[in-house]
Amino acid sequence: MARGARAALAITLALAPFGLVIGVVSDARGLSLLETWLMSGLVFAGTSQLVALELWTEPAPILGATLAALVINLRMAPMGAALAPVLDRLHGWRLWGTLATLVDNAFALTIAEIRAGRRDAGFLLGAGLVMWANWMVMVTLGHVFAALVRLPPGHPVFFAAAATLLALLVPIWRGRSDLLPWAAAGVVALAAHGAGLGAPWPVLAGACAGAALGAARDLRGGARARRR
Amino acid sequence: MTLRPDVLAAILGMALATYLCRAGGYALLRATRPPRFVEAMLQHLPGCIFIAFLVPTLASGGPAFWVAAGVTVATQAAFGRLALSIAMGVAALWLIGGAMPA
Incomplete structure (x- = not known):
């Protein structure tokens, strides 16, 4: 503490x-x-x-x-x-x-x-x-x-x-693997902001989009690794 | 030192709503075993939340903000001292003469 x-x-x-x-x-x-x-x-x-x-x-x-x-x-x-x-x-x-x-x-x-x-x-x-x-x-x-x-x-x-x-x-x-989710988060947040959406929607939309993209990539990579 | 009942009610409403937000996400996670996709999302959420918060702010601030942001991140990467990085970022913006969007 x-x-x-x-x-x-x-x-x-x-x-x-x-x-x-x-x-x-x-x-x-x-x-x-x-x-x-x-x-x-x-x-x-x-x-x-x-x-x-x-x-x-x-x-x-x-x-x-x-x-x-x-x-x-x-x-x-x-x-x-x-x-x-x-x-x-x-x-x-x-x-x-x-x-x-x-x-x-x-x-x-x-x-x-x-x-x-x-x-x-x-x-x-x-x-x-x-x-x-x-x-x-x-x-x-x-x-x-x-x-x-x-x-x-x-x-x-x-x-x-x-x-x-x-x-x-x-x-x-954490390294280069963060690049794709972070970029997606930024782009989606900016788009939501540009579309005139007020707080908290740009933050929530960007954060969820970036995290979902990262999760999709991680799970697909994991599935491929298990098949090998 | 007045405390009006309508003001108190508004404050209590805000406090309750805010606590629901603070505790609700974790309570939901604890009550339901989330699917693997959600677990994987949580690994990525922290960085994405901050990026999604910062990008619109920086974009509407213009080039002075981008330079100040670069100075802040570079200072943190070089020295790893939060207070120093924040001070350098504010000083950079001050020197460039940029102003926060109202």
Whole structure:
């Protein structure tokens, strides 16, 4: 768990701007600090919070916000399934509690660990908890100092979130056999995005297409190897 | 420190929906022994999820983004330090003067 926490600390700076933005936007939408804490602490998924706040109304859009969270966070369902090698070692509240802390970057760090041959479920929880604590601190700072923190939306600092995932691709890369599925994922996601589909459809379509192509190739190769 | 009932209901709805997403995929996998094809897909999913997430973002960002992305990946491949790679990527974008798409 300490290893996961340390790994997460290394990228907390990269996630800080996003938390600030959520705090600022929450304040702009009239959410009190307590309401901001509750949303960030319980939902803990930045993009869905941002989208929900974009369509925020008075009174609060209960159905709209719930549906937005469901659709945008649907990408986490395959993540949980892909973490089976470490989650299979957990039971009861440890299992379902660890899943509650699942976020994109903790997922990426843990997959890199699994690929390096380490299967430690505590790593996932440690990384998730550090990111959660960092999230709460940054959201609070954003809410309290909303008037001071005026980062324009196009500020390069927001590239940090994409850069985190880009850098994490390096340890996840297993060699040339990844090339075909990854290329397919990129092409399909781009096509879905170009067709005007909003989140999460480009991500889900691209990820499923790439993974299906890779699986089809692997199984056909395996069948041929068995026949020989 | 107000807490309005409508806001609380919206937050709880979002939290429940998000937890269903977080736990649902694994719960489904655990409850049903998945076919071999799905097992093989799961091996490929992580990388594909991130590529599918990054490619549209980078494409709409333009050449400045592509250079910054290249710097980030190259730094990670050379030094293997996440914090350094992220800082280099942001610095590169800053220097080129690119801006995130709003």
